[in-house]
Amino acid sequence: MNVFSHPDFDDHEKVLFGSDPASGLKAIIAVHNTNRGPALGGCRMWPYNNDNEAMRDVLRLSRGMTYKSALANLPLGGGKAVIIGNPREQKTPELLRAMGRLIESVSGHYITAEDSGTSVPDLKIMAEETSYVAGIHEKHCLDGQLRSGDPSPSTAYGVFVGLKSAVQYRLGTNDLSGLKVAVQGVGNVGFRLAKHLKEAGAELWVTDIYDDMVKRCVNELGATAVSSDEIFGLDVDVFAPCAMGSILNNHTIEQLKAKVIAGAANNQLENDAIHGEALRNKGILYAPDYAINSGGIIDVCYERLGNDDPDALNQHIESVHDTLMEIFSRSDSEQQSTHIIADAVARERFANPRNIHQAA
Amino acid sequence: MNVFSHPDFDDHEKVLFGSDPASGLKAIIAVHNTNRGPALGGCRMWPYNNDNEAMRDVLRLSRGMTYKSALANLPLGGGKAVIIGNPREQKTPELLRAMGRLIESVSGHYITAEDSGTSVPDLKIMAEETSYVAGIHEKHCLDGQLRSGDPSPSTAYGVFVGLKSAVQYRLGTNDLSGLKVAVQGVGNVGFRLAKHLKEAGAELWVTDIYDDMVKRCVNELGATAVSSDEIFGLDVDVFAPCAMGSILNNHTIEQLKAKVIAGAANNQLENDAIHGEALRNKGILYAPDYAINSGGIIDVCYERLGNDDPDALNQHIESVHDTLMEIFSRSDSEQQSTHIIADAVARERFANPRNIHQAA
Numbered sequence: 001m002n003v004f005s006h007p008d009f010d011d012h013e014k015v016l017f018g019s020d021p022a023s024g025l026k027a028i029i030a031v032h033n034t035n036r037g038p039a040l041g042g043c044r045m046w047p048y049n050n051d052n053e054a055m056r057d058v059l060r061l062s063r064g065m066t067y068k069s070a071l072a073n074l075p076l077g078g079g080k081a082v083i084i085g086n087p088r089e090q091k092t093p094e095l096l097r098a099m100g101r102l103i104e105s106v107s108g109h110y111i112t113a114e115d116s117g118t119s120v121p122d123l124k125i126m127a128e129e130t131s132y133v134a135g136i137h138e139k140h141c142l143d144g145q146l147r148s149g150d151p152s153p154s155t156a157y158g159v160f161v162g163l164k165s166a167v168q169y170r171l172g173t174n175d176l177s178g179l180k181v182a183v184q185g186v187g188n189v190g191f192r193l194a195k196h197l198k199e200a201g202a203e204l205w206v207t208d209i210y211d212d213m214v215k216r217c218v219n220e221l222g223a224t225a226v227s228s229d230e231i232f233g234l235d236v237d238v239f240a241p242c243a244m245g246s247i248l249n250n251h252t253i254e255q256l257k258a259k260v261i262a263g264a265a266n267n268q269l270e271n272d273a274i275h276g277e278a279l280r281n282k283g284i285l286y287a288p289d290y291a292i293n294s295g296g297i298i299d300v301c302y303e304r305l306g307n308d309d310p311d312a313l314n315q316h317i318e319s320v321h322d323t324l325m326e327i328f329s330r331s332d333s334e335q336q337s338t339h340i341i342a343d344a345v346a347r348e349r350f351a352n353p354r355n356i357h358q359a360a
Numbered sequence: 361m362n363v364f365s366h367p368d369f370d371d372h373e374k375v376l377f378g379s380d381p382a383s384g385l386k387a388i389i390a391v392h393n394t395n396r397g398p399a400l401g402g403c404r405m406w407p408y409n410n411d412n413e414a415m416r417d418v419l420r421l422s423r424g425m426t427y428k429s430a431l432a433n434l435p436l437g438g439g440k441a442v443i444i445g446n447p448r449e450q451k452t453p454e455l456l457r458a459m460g461r462l463i464e465s466v467s468g469h470y471i472t473a474e475d476s477g478t479s480v481p482d483l484k485i486m487a488e489e490t491s492y493v494a495g496i497h498e499k500h501c502l503d504g505q506l507r508s509g510d511p512s513p514s515t516a517y518g519v520f521v522g523l524k525s526a527v528q529y530r531l532g533t534n535d536l537s538g539l540k541v542a543v544q545g546v547g548n549v550g551f552r553l554a555k556h557l558k559e560a561g562a563e564l565w566v567t568d569i570y571d572d573m574v575k576r577c578v579n580e581l582g583a584t585a586v587s588s589d590e591i592f593g594l595d596v597d598v599f600a601p602c603a604m605g606s607i608l609n610n611h612t613i614e615q616l617k618a619k620v621i622a623g624a625a626n627n628q629l630e631n632d633a634i635h636g637e638a639l640r641n642k643g644i645l646y647a648p649d650y651a652i653n654s655g656g657i658i659d660v661c662y663e664r665l666g667n668d669d670p671d672a673l674n675q676h677i678e679s680v681h682d683t684l685m686e687i688f689s690r691s692d693s694e695q696q697s698t699h700i701i702a703d704a705v706a707r708e709r710f711a712n713p714r715n716i717h718q719a720a
Contacts, residue, residue: 002411003363003377004386004444014465015377017363026364051362084364105374107467 008059013039015059016106020098024090025083027099028054030062031109032078035350038108039079040134040301041065042115043099043126047086058082064290065297070350071323071342072294073316074301077350079110087117093125100129108132113300120150134304151299155264156192158295158317162287163197163238163262165324170260170285171237177201180236182226182258185243186213189264189293193242194221207231208243232256239263246270248286253278262287269339276337287324288342294320368419373399375419376466380458384450385443387459388414390422391469392438395710398468399439400494400661401425402475403459403486407446418442424650425657430710431683431702432654433676434661437710439470447477453485460489468492473660480510494664511659515624516552518655518677522647523557523598523622525684530620530645531597537561540596542586542618545603546573549624549653553602554581567591568603592616599623606630608646613638622647629699636697647684648702654680 003015014031031039041062048054058080066078083099085091103112103126113135114123120136127133135151163181168174179202183194186208194204194217204223207230208214217223226234233255241247245267253275261268261284268289269275279286295317302313327345331338363375374391391399401422408414418440426438443459445451463472463486473495474483480496487493495511523541528534536557542565543554554564554577564583567590568574577583586594593615601607605627613635621628621644628649629635639646655677662673687705691698 003415004379004411009379011379011381012377013379014462017372017375017377019364019369019371019373021371051364055363102374105467105469107465109465 003055006055006059008056008063010059010063012059012062014106014109015055016102018102018105020095020102023092023094023098024085025095025098025102026085027081027083027102028058029081029102029106029110030058030079031106032059032062033066033350034077034109036070036077037075038111038132039065039077040069040111040113040297040304041078041080043081043083043103043112043118043123044115045083045085045087045091045117048082048084051084054082054084066350067343067346068290068294069297069301071291071346072298073319073323073349074298075305076111076297076301080115081110081112083117091117091122096122096125097129100126100133103132104130106132111304135300137303150188151296152188153192154295154299154313154317155293156189156196156295157314158298158320159189159193159240159242159262159264159292160196160200161318162292162320162324163193163240163260164200165321166260166262166285166287166328167238169325169328175201178203179238180234181205181238181240182231182234182236183207183217183223183240183242184228184231184247184263185241185265186217187242190240190242191217193240193264194223198222205231205234205236234258241265241268248275248279250275250278253282253284256282256284258284260285260287262292263289264293265289266293272339273337276339280331280337285328286338288327288339291323291327291342292320363415366415366419368416368423370419370423372419372422374466374469375415376462378462378465380455380462383452383454383458384445385455385458385462386445387441387443387462388418389441389462389466389470390418390439391466392419392422393426393710394437394469396430396437397435398471398492399425399437400429400471400473400657400664401438401440403441403443403463403472403478403483404475405443405445405447405451405477408442408444411444414442414444426710427703427706428650428654429657429661431651431706432658433679433683433709434658435665436471436657436661440475441470441472443477451477451482456482456485457489460486460493463492464490466492471664495660497663510548511656512548513552514655514659514673514677515653516549516556516655517674518658518680519549519553519600519602519622519624519652520556520560521678522652522680522684523553523600523620524560525681526620526622526645526647526688527598529685529688535561538563539598540594541565541598541600542591542594542596543567543577543583543600543602544588544591544607544623545601545625546577546583547602550600550602551576553600553624554583558582565591565594565596594618601625601628608635608639610635610638613642613644616642616644618644620645620647622652623649624653625649626653632699633697636699640691640697645688646698648687648699651683651687651702652680 016029062080069076182205198221206217238260239258240263242264249270376389422440429436539562558581598620599618601623609630
């Protein structure tokens with residue numbers, strides 16, 4: 001039994017194991033760092049095979065949230081929660097309420113949100129027991145409409161902004177007309193990104209495991225459908241991974257012809273050190289995933305803070321441009337991969353309290 | 361890494377691992393059960409060799425507090441905290457304040473108190489950061505004097521009451537005059553117990569690792585000093601262990617001539633199942649340690665509740681009589697050792713919320 005000496009412990013402030021035999025709840029809440037503010041991160045429910053798997057997952061995800069929120073200049077720390085169990089079989093209102101009580105018991109050091117295996121209705125049940133739940137309220141959009149807590153439009157908008165920054169840095173243009181972009185995965189976020197790109201004049205190639213998602217892009221955006229294998233080797237300017245993780249690996253990097261990688265997927269690099277460096281050596285500009293896909297957490301943070309001014313939100317999301325430009329130029333001057341630099345910039349933003357300015 | 365599947369996990373409600381790199385704090389707070397009320401238990405500081413040792417200790421001690429407080433009919437649950445470190449080298453005000461903040465972060469589900477490696481002055485530093493600290497205020501005694509948070513007089517009084525109950529049950533008398541009692545360990549609690557016994561007319565045999573403690577008993581109470589080996593085999597009515605644990609084992613039980621064992625030490629049975637049964641088979645009535653030494657926790661609880669009426673406190677301590685009588689008679693009727701019965705009675709008092717009456 002090791003927590004403090006776990007390879008992924010990395011100075012977590014708190015790791016709380018909670019159980020409620022009456023409802024069957026077994027959960028871990030990890031709070032990595034709260035220097036910038038309370039730790040916000042999703043609550044995942046997953047049938048982990050053992051404590052160790054759950055522990056590893058929650059520690060890595062929690063730490064990742066510290067880096068992500070710091071890089072996005074949010075007044076938030078990093079945390080995460082996992083419920084050990086099968087969401088289809090074991091998720092009951094009693095279990096969710098017990099989870100709400102567990103969250104309440106850590107006094108606001110951790111704020112939860114939706115994640116794999118949990119939904120907005122689930123969070124609303126947790127919210128019967130705790131006020132530390134984010135992303136469950138409707139809000140105003142720039143188009144004046146009310147929408148649910150779903151932050152994917154903000155994620156997509158941030159990725160679009162960051163993609164333009166990368167194109168500007170690597171290809172020297174602010175004009176996306178005629179830009180060739182391959183989008184892998186056109187679900188909630190990928191489709192919205194594709195739409196932004198289409199509106200800016202880009203040409204699109206798309207793939208998805210669901211045919212109807214692909215058809216929507218072909219019909220509505222004039223995209224060209226390709227197979228899941230073809231997407232990597234297309235002769236395009238930009239590759240935008242918006243599906244699963246680990247898709248930047250030895251096998252795929254070899255095929256890539258794009259000069260820019262900028263997409264919404266989490267954990268795109270199969271191995272951060274090896275494949276970040278491989279991309280740099282190949283002259284491909286990689287916009288680090290957690291730097292470019294921060295629109296979602298920014299959105300959730302604004303909701304949490306009760307700031308429903310859509311202009312302020314979008315302005316904050318657009319700050320991904322400055323962050324990426326700093327990462328890109330330091331990557332060149334320091335001869336390090338963009339991923340390494342992103343980590344360093346994030347650490348500068350959370351580790352030293354003097355650098356912390358509450359931007360939201 | 362196993363917490364939920366740890367052999368000592370036993371449905372703990374919460375196990376919190378906290379670290380504060382700035383002060384070097386590494387601590388675990390375990391909250392076993394709060395059905396009866398917030399979990400109260402000491403905060404130990406100890407140079408554990410690894411996480412696992414610390415984890416095992418905190419889980420077992422925390423669970424023990426649930427049983428102890430339930431058996432004492434207190435409106436408290438069971439919990440415990442351990443700080444991993446050498447109290448002589450690593451205990452700094454910064455570390456204690458960080459521990460105070462960790463305790464504060466669990467929202468009153470856990471209330472701390474003095475334990476091995478921590479002192480009342482240490483707790484007062486923790487109390488700068490949290491209100492969930494017990495046993496640090498002066499209070500009125502039955503004799504009208506103010507005294508510090510030290511609960512040993514209450515522990516000693518409870519053991520005296522329980523010893524009388526055991527004598528009544530096993531020897532059929534309420535009169536202690538001429539009763540022969542061997543007291544092992546005459547420190548804070550043991551000396552006070554010896555004094556109560558002397559005042560009731562008992563004859564005393566004592567031993568201690570410190571000669572001055574023994575001399576005090578000889579001079580003030582007319583006790584007979586014996587060696588640490590002799591204490592077990594004396595031809596006495598009662599053996600009162602008030603020093604270290606595990607002293608009821610194969611080696612010592614063989615020597616015992618006493619008909620009653622009633623003392624303040626923790627964890628007197630080397631092996632609960634084996635040696636509890638060995639005593640029963642030998643016709644020795646064993647007053648389970650955690651049932652008879654609950655005066656201390658009752659004292660701390662009354663202080664915590666702001667109830668400084670010494671009559672109410674003593675009346676509550678005297679309820680150890682009824683609890684022991686229930687244990688003794690069920691032990692006979694169910695043909696089980698008193699230790700096993702004590703556990704069962706405790707479980708009845710905390711596991712089923714319908715049985716919970718806040719007695720304090």
